[in-house]
Amino acid sequence: MSKKEILNVQELILKFQKVHNNNFDYSKVVFESLTSKVIIICPDHGEFTQQPRLHLRGSNGCKTCIKLRKKIR
Numbered sequence: 001m002s003k004k005e006i007l008n009v010q011e012l013i014l015k016f017q018k019v020h021n022n023n024f025d026y027s028k029v030v031f032e033s034l035t036s037k038v039i040i041i042c043p044d045h046g047e048f049t050q051q052p053r054l055h056l057r058g059s060n061g062c063k064t065c066i067k068l069r070k071k072i073r
């Protein structure tokens with residue numbers, strides 16, 4: 001992914017929402033770069049921080065959610 005693919009925070013949030021099916025609240029996201037951590041809010045577990053480039057991969061959501069998912073399986 002090149003830097004030019006994401007121009008602003010609205011675009012970044014749209015991509016997040018697509019990858020994560022609107023699971024998270026992105027109202028606190030301040031986009032600086034794909035490697036500067038942003039605040040993402042899990043509706044069940046609260047705020048966490050993550051690099052946008054990792055969040056866009058889809059596998060890295062809320063850590064507590066991931067733990068719970070692993071327990072169930």
Ligand SMILES: [Zn+2]
Nearest residue numbers: 042045062065
């Ligand atoms: Zn969660």
